Amino acid sequence: MACFFIFKPLLPMLTINLLREKKEFVIERLKIKNFEAEDIIEKVLSLDTVRREVQVKTDSLQADMNRISKEIGTLMKDGKKEEAENARQKTFALKEEIRQLTEKLGPIDNELRTEIIKLPNLPHESVPVGHGADDNEVVRSGGLMPEISESALPHWDLIKKYDIIDFELGIKLTGAGFPVYKGKGAKLQRALITYFLDMGEKAGYNEVYPPIMVNEDSGFGTGQLPDKEGQMYHATLDNFYLVPTAEVPVTNIYRDVILNADQLPIKNIAYTPCFRREAGSWGAHVRGLNRLHQFDKVEIVRIAHPDNSYESLEEMVNHVEGLVASLGLPYRILRLCGGDMSFTSALTYDFEVWSAAQKRWLEVSSVSNFESFQANRLKCRFKEKGDKQTRLAHTLNGSALALPRIVAAILENNQNENGIKVPEVLVPYTGFETIN
């Protein structure tokens, strides 16, 4: 496996502190993501100044208040009722002043918070400049392009021919984008999930099986809320969200947690179904398995020390590459450009496999380092042994792998006149070598 560059994080985090000290730097960096940050940052900084002024004033008044209250306590004990009453009279004005200041503070805090969470994560220095998919950088590729006949079928025809995935039945039960896997199709799903989990376990990942509905706090922690509210299915009666990826519950395990440095890196792997509304993103190129509302995915999630989170990222990329390669699929790895990256990510590698009958690349994995962006929202921190201060951890995750497009590629690339050849590594899991 080719050696990767190992990067270092640019700056600790996107916090108010950073904005105070490196405003210009942040503005410049966010331009890579085509994000105009200046107005927001100015607003944040001025709100922050006001906030601190008010806070300091309130604190000192509160200190006076506490002091007088204690005095009253002592006086009462000593039976000096009159003096106590005199002291009590003094508190009324103070109390009113504190009340007024506190009333001011609430809205300021709220506004500050809503402003600061509008800022996306800073892209890493290796992120290429660009606006869309065409500007992504191919890091490397592998696997052999399959030779299939001119009469080869796209997967949406193959699944009908062999009766392994039924979209119409899914429409009857639920709606478009909720397929029913049948017979060898169902078994192939199960085989892939188990295979991916087993490979993860071999690579030292700890398996977890989380809830597939999460609450608002969890949605916020990993950054799906508030901006991507419409992308998740929302069970409004209980205010739960169906997970769009296992990243959400698994990363949120570490919400409000202070870890010891020697516990890092934490390596978890989880299989969950994933639910995405994909509102407004349907079109001609999303036929068949290319885009679904419900699909299966195995996800790897790591909590890493900031000093070596990019080593973690490299390991994850290598792990995913191993999976794709073992299935015999032609693939390429892209480093996403600023314009194509997610709101939360600092550096993202996408994996694409070649789909022979569609003659196009399909994204099957996205591996990202979020540095301290999610950790800051999650309050996921760690402490060095003997150290008093806590620091934000780094979070990373990647698909290893998402199933539907892998299935699409396997079906299309491995088809011949006898049926579809199951990749060798999966045969122990499926129990059959051919879908026919």
Place this chain on the structure above:
RNA sequence: GGAGAAAUGGCAGAGUGGUCGAAUGCGGCGGUCUUGAAAACCGUUGAUCUGUUACCACGGAUCCGGGGGUUCGAAUCCCUCUUUCUCCGCCA
């Protein structure tokens, strides 16, 4: 779903209006003793915000499930939400 009880620091567990950030025990960390370890003994032990400060440090505010209220003063009283336990009902 109904009725009752409870929620305190890493854990266990005191504390029912005043110097309580919180007794005590365990655990953790540091030390004494020991060839080393254990035991014993001594000391120490959270988070967030903030001020002075280069750092160490020192000072202030907030935090006893979450939110709100009463009071000069709340872990302690009141309201509300959540969670847990017990009993009943229902159920895979």
